[in-house]
Amino acid sequence: MTDSNDLPLMQNLPCARLPTDEPIVLGSGSPRRAQLMTAAGYPFTVQVASDEAECGMCSRETAPEMVARYAYRKAAEIATRMTADKDTGLIIAADTVASCVGQILGKPRDQEHAESTLRLLSGRRHDVYTGVCVWSVKHGKCVVDVVRTELMMKPISEPMLADYLDTMLWEGKAGAFGYQDGNDWLSIIGDGSESNVVGLPMERLAELLENFDSLAETVITGSTEPLGQSRRNC
């Protein structure tokens, strides 16, 4: 098993015309998102939001609502930092979770949590949601969107589970499993986006960048929630 960027899913990714003259700032510490951005051909620098951006429980929040909110909060934190530094940039932030039988599955806390997550996913259809936020610091505007990909996980045998847990490839991955890890456990149902599963829906990102002027809304200073009219096309 590998965790490399030499996979088919890193090929032929769209690279959109940018809506502003600001440099792209990838607001994420995810190596997968950086690999996808590089593979598509975007020039960018990286700034990482603090762990506090991924907190604040909302009762009865759905998976798509949660990833939209977290993507917005990550971008907002970086925008605040850049504004204080009198810096400008077109921030791209994202958040990914899996969702299975009503449970939202984020990054596993430890090996035990990874094991229980994988036992839940074993043999089941489930969804991966990624929220993406594009935020122009210069124009004080942003757009948030969510993409859903439906997947099927093969039944995982005890030896397969033990071997995979030993690889530690589950670390830092929503749902405790990497679609890109080089085995055939997961298959996408229908024509869902592979890049969405790995952390950044490159096709939708290109659409958001191309149509930023018409989609983006003025940012409400100090708000920690995505804007009401933001697109949420799951």
Ligand SMILES: Cc1cn([C@H]2C[C@H](O)[C@@H](COP(=O)(O)OP(=O)(O)OP(=O)(O)O)O2)c(=O)[nH]c1=O
């Ligand atoms: C479902 C799935 C997720 N992932 C990864 C993508 C994300 O890095 C991670 C989900 O965690 P996130 O909290 O979305 O992102 P992150 O903590 O890695 O980075 P940041 O908060 O700085 O943006 O899971 C895979 O690599 N493969 C997969 O198949």
